Amino acid sequence: MNFFISVSLFSQDYRFGKVSKEELEETVNPIDSSAVAAYLYKNRKTHFQYFQDNGFKVITEVYERIKIYKQEGFDYATKQINLYQSGGVKEELSNLKAYTYYLENDKVEEVKLDKDNIFETEMSSHWVQQKFTMPNIKKGCIIELRYHIYSPYISNIDEFVFQADIPIKKLEAEFEAPEYFVYKSNAKGYFPIRPTTDKRRGNITSNSITRASGRSSGTSSFETQRVEYMKNVTSFELTDIPALKEEPYVNNINNYRSAVKYELSYVKYPHSPIDYYSTTWEDVVKNIYENSSFGSELNKTGYYEQDIDALIGSISDPVKRAYLIFDFVKSRMKWNEFHGYYTDKGVKKAYKEQIGNVAEINLMLTSMLRHAGLRAYPVLVSTRSHGVPLFPTREGYNYVISCVRFPEGDMLLDATNKFAVPNVLPLKALNWQGRMISEHGGSTLIDLYPKEKSKNNIFMMAQLHEDGNLEGGYRSMKTNHRALSFREGYIGTNLDDYLEKLENKYNGMEISDYQVKNDLDLAKPVTESYKFVKESQADIIGDKIYFSPMFFLRDTENPFKLEKRDYPVDFVYPSVTSYKIFIGIPEGYAVESVPEPGAFVMPDNLGVFKYNISSKGNKLQLAVESHISESVITPAYYQALKAYFSQLVEKQGEQIVLSKI
Structure with a gap:
């Protein structure tokens, strides 16, 4: 008996809008028959553009073509795009185009995403999310979308992700940076990635106007300056990437997804000194500690001293003091469900209003414990959904708890959760190791997982x-x-x-x-x-x-x-x-x-x-x-x-x- 597999072969056109009838007729993914959906094509290019008024900006161009085979794949028709903002300066989403393609009477039909169906949500004080669901989703359809993100944050390059929960037929990616910005690449995951590198020429053109002065009416002269520089280019081209299959009991599958993260090491403009960025955890922790929304907030005490003195005045046992203060903060404060290690409105205002983000609540707790004579320290944590901080970046952590050091061992505390007790952290905070910060900004790693069953x-x-x-x-x-x-x-x-x-x-x-x-x-x-x-x-x-x-x-x-x-x-x-x-x-x-x-x-x-x-x-x-x-x-x-x-x-x-x- 002879067995054979029939694979339909057709010429693939990856230009936007060129979805073919053959692609729509495909009922099963050729490399994974169990796939509920697949990326037929995934393209990302991150590069820099010079703006005369603002300097260099990072531009990320994304283009995706997704085939949906089964109803269980409908989730891939919903897209979330996260944009960073700080101090009124924010990333911007532009040039968004998205279509759903399907067969109707043997003819390729398309429906465009209506911009009224794009919704913006504030995720935290630093993150907003643009979210939309594609129209007219059905089994067999294909969705296409492309957009650009303009970012002024040259140190914050989003991770290049090369493996998804569904198969990827073809992936192309490129990172292009001016010679002035030197990045270190950090790779993770198990699917093999082999980049190619190249150099290209770039140029900056700037215009200036010189106006004549004096009593008589003068004329203005226009001057154009052109500066040439080299661009370092890293390219990736991958085909038939298998889905990353997830089993139960995994903290965050993204920790093991094949990807590359670019970290800014230093900036060197011509005739200027080198400007180094955070390249070690010591640098990262020092920057966080010295920020006015962290270290300074930790050192404020006047707003609570009277309450805490009354609470523990007759208690000399240090463990009992820790329990009393922990229960006091849990009962007084309500968490507003915002993550982060920086305060938003500040500990004093949060204490007065009895509501705050995780940093306000747990930095407040740490300060109170210190006031009570205990060796208490803030601990930077990356929540399970945020991933394990493999490389030293300021984005590595997104949460903060408190630790009290006793001769018998450490006591880990998180006062945002009403039902937590000492050394029983919320499950989201149980993620490998935390980074405990000392009074002077140094740090040590401590295990977050409990020892007691x-x-x-x-x-x-x-x-x-x-x-x-x-x-x-x-x-x-x-x-x-x-x-x-x-x-x-x-x-x-x-x-x-x-x-x-x-x-x-x-x-x-x-x-x-x-x-x-x-x-x-x-x-x-x-x-x-x-x-x-x-x-x-x-x-x-x-x-x-x-x-x-x-x-x-x-x-x-x-x-x-x-x-x-x-x-x-x-x-x-x-x-x-x-x-x-x-x-x-x-x-x-x-x-x-x-x-x-x-x-x-x-x-x-x-x-x-x-x-x-x-x-x-x-x-x-x-x-x-x-x-x-x-x-x-x-x-x-x-x-x-x-x-x-x-x-x-x-x-x-x-x-x-x-x-x-």
Whole structure:
């Protein structure tokens, strides 16, 4: 038998607006049949243009042609473009053109994006976002868009990204910089990139007017000056770039996406001294610390001294002082959900208004802790969505927390989250390492991941009926990050909506007598309990009943499916889940067989699984423990981790057999 793959070949025209009928007729991506969409062409050019009144500006030209194969690919018809602004100087979006192409009666039709459907949102004090969704999206359509971004920020070159969540058929990119600006390139990712370099001539033309002076009417003379210079050019041309497949337990897939970041090292104009930019983390931290919106704000104390002195006046224990001040700031201040390490309106005004950005709240907290005689320091953090700061740039961090140093160890604090407790940071802040800044602007790295395991202890009493239905009671007790996540999802929500989601999570379970304890007492584990009825929890074949003793609580599939994974597995925090399940079997039945006890471990005890079951009369007792000992597991252990979870799923699925007496 002969097998063959039919690939339609046609001449590709990548000029804007030249979408072909053959491209629209394509139903499956040739290099990835599972792709929901693909970039047929992706082009970016970043270069510099001299303006007589403003000097050099960075111009980035973007052109994309995207094919949508399936409804799941409709998300790629929505585009967000982020623009930076500071002190009234901002980046500008211009020359935006966007069309949707589709086949109608075997003819290529097009619909233009209406400018009224472009919306601007202020993301923070420094970022605005232009967002739009293309019109008339349907399976098989193609969208094209192109635009220019004009930026006065020569040190802030957006990352050149060469790999997407969908395949890219052809990619061309170019970075062209005048010889006056010297950039260092930093590459990341696993897809191979081979740039080519070249030099081109450029020139600056400027015009000036000289007006004659004196009593008689004078004439004006015009003078044109032309300066030639060299441009350094780096070009990229790539084809058939596979999608970067994402699995569960990854902190930010962009950390592992093939890309190049250009960092300005120095500026050297003719007959002028060299002007160095930040090239080390020490330089970056020094610049941040010396900014009036950081270091100066940290040193202000007068606005809170009276309140803090009254709060801790009779308390001498330093740990108790830290807890009191932390709880005081959490209860007084409301976070406005703006990220960043610089204050916006300042700590004094934020304190008075009881609302502020993350820098205002946590710099205020740090200052108060210092006032109380504690060794407290601000810590620069990059949130998980922002990525890991691999290279020293001022954009590497976007968040700030506080750290108190005790002889017993560090205490990490973030007062923006009402449910956080010491050393239990919001999940978004658990991202490798933070950079702690000393009183004089120096810095050291500290680990943000917790050492103590978060627990979820589950206790269930259940009665299995002859028809396979199950009823009983469930109780769980959660600590640390497990408790934080629960509180964030539960407190403040509508209880009916919350229970509906919980019932849907377990596919139609009926829940009653729902209760939560210690939801607002953050010093204690949070407990959740309810009664339940769940249908069809056993298979009845003849006079035998088959069921997994973990019922609806068991894991049914291995989350790790890739043959090879190049990026780490990030569990966010170490954890242990334990189950104690007591099962009553139906009257008139006896236990015929139960799964064997078992235990298995990952290398270096990164994961431990224990399973034990016993029976006595018409009662069964199951005890299961599952440990993950590290927040992050490197790719070297991926195959072992995949095998471990495969064993775990298999063991949890093993069945008890009951026979009719």
